[in-house]
Amino acid sequence: MPSRRALLLSTAAIGMVGVGALPACSREEPAPLDDADTLRMRVWDDAAASAYETSLEAFTGDTGIAVEVEVMVWDDYWKQLPLDVASQSLPDVLWMNTAHLAEAQASGQLLEVGGIAGDAVAQWEEVATDLYRVDGSLWGVPQIWDQSIVVAHQDLVAAADGDASALRFEPGASSDPLRDLARTLTADGDGRHPGDEGFDAAARATFGFGSHPDRTAVLGPFIASVGGTWQDEESEFAFASEQGVTAVQYLADLAAEHLAPAGAETVADQGLCQSLFLEGKLGLLQTGTYDLHALAEGVAGAFSWTVHPPVAGPEGVHPLVHAVAAVGVDPDDDAREAAIGKLLTWLGSVEGQRPLAENRLGVPAHRELLTVWQDTWKAEGVDVSAVGEVPEGIALPETGSRSAAGTGAALPIIAEVFRGETTADEALPRAQEAARSAMG
Numbered sequence: 001m002p003s004r005r006a007l008l009l010s011t012a013a014i015g016m017v018g019v020g021a022l023p024a025c026s027r028e029e030p031a032p033l034d035d036a037d038t039l040r041m042r043v044w045d046d047a048a049a050s051a052y053e054t055s056l057e058a059f060t061g062d063t064g065i066a067v068e069v070e071v072m073v074w075d076d077y078w079k080q081l082p083l084d085v086a087s088q089s090l091p092d093v094l095w096m097n098t099a100h101l102a103e104a105q106a107s108g109q110l111l112e113v114g115g116i117a118g119d120a121v122a123q124w125e126e127v128a129t130d131l132y133r134v135d136g137s138l139w140g141v142p143q144i145w146d147q148s149i150v151v152a153h154q155d156l157v158a159a160a161d162g163d164a165s166a167l168r169f170e171p172g173a174s175s176d177p178l179r180d181l182a183r184t185l186t187a188d189g190d191g192r193h194p195g196d197e198g199f200d201a202a203a204r205a206t207f208g209f210g211s212h213p214d215r216t217a218v219l220g221p222f223i224a225s226v227g228g229t230w231q232d233e234e235s236e237f238a239f240a241s242e243q244g245v246t247a248v249q250y251l252a253d254l255a256a257e258h259l260a261p262a263g264a265e266t267v268a269d270q271g272l273c274q275s276l277f278l279e280g281k282l283g284l285l286q287t288g289t290y291d292l293h294a295l296a297e298g299v300a301g302a303f304s305w306t307v308h309p310p311v312a313g314p315e316g317v318h319p320l321v322h323a324v325a326a327v328g329v330d331p332d333d334d335a336r337e338a339a340i341g342k343l344l345t346w347l348g349s350v351e352g353q354r355p356l357a358e359n360r361l362g363v364p365a366h367r368e369l370l371t372v373w374q375d376t377w378k379a380e381g382v383d384v385s386a387v388g389e390v391p392e393g394i395a396l397p398e399t400g401s402r403s404a405a406g407t408g409a410a411l412p413i414i415a416e417v418f419r420g421e422t423t424a425d426e427a428l429p430r431a432q433e434a435a436r437s438a439m440g
Contacts, residue, residue: 038066039343040091044077051355059346065339090329092340096140098131098397099404105139111328114138116341120348124365127390128323140325141348144362146290148221148319154304156283160184167311171250178311182208182259185283194258201258210273210285211254212266213414215407217287220320222247224395225313235400240432249424252417263418286310289387296382307386320395406435
């Protein structure tokens, strides 16, 4: 099921507000912008729409340009996008993710924003901005970005005398820091650990590491951390490399060796690892900053938990970084294009993004707001200081036309490895072929 966790980028999208309330603006019937006109902006997140209200009120006060925000739930958002592209009835500004950028940009209906934003581009987080470059041109104003993190049940980790900030995996070695700590964290009802005589995996009271076939939180970062990649520079799926096979088999083996929840169970219930963490039964969960709200609300002070960089591999730490950007639609009308340009410029400014940062809706794309975001989390009792310094090597999200469909075709086959039905060496070439076929 497509979600922010699987395909990036949003807190839970709820409701549909204002959809269909405004007439579509098409290229065939451009309307000159005057004081009575309103720009349309579409997002998939109700909380973000609420946060934007304050920002857009200030924008209207400064420019006289009114903006109406419409919200669509995630599935409807992406179903509507190709329909609006085909009918040339896109809103003036809309949220975009990298998995759908190529198709929208190829339609010729988007505005190149590098010239619009000018020097302001240098104020945005570079890794987020670069995700929206196509052939050297910039097609989106990054709003928020997210990256992989490890969250640790600090009480369990401390009792195991572990250090969640120094996790590392070493495929091919007899053990490594991740497996050592996961083994100590894992215990059955009688306190026995994997490898102990009489250990009962079916009666585990606590679990070690949340290894499961999550593309964004786990698969992407682990494959990159051994030197592999999900897609190559031409957006061709390339995860069935030697490095990809090694990483996926390592992750599946964690479950087979009882250092993680059973693979069959995590495949059947994609939210199982997070649920176990919230119940206080999982010591280490690799997830993303996009889950911080759910974690803070779910733990609700029941135990201490901490935020750390993702698990490092032989090639270091490679968090998966993705971003939401605002893209502008070319109205084929000079007055309206100028107004859209002003809105995009505002959305890239400190004033435009501050409400998002203050509401903790993803890491702010504007660098000056990072401390605001960190401070608001600190006020909630969550230290996110581990987030902000992005390493040079990162794992990338899906890019290219129908890339989301490609990943969707691959994951059920990769799941076979976690269920113990086959090996990564056998499954990943099949998964890669399915992904390439789905991408067309």
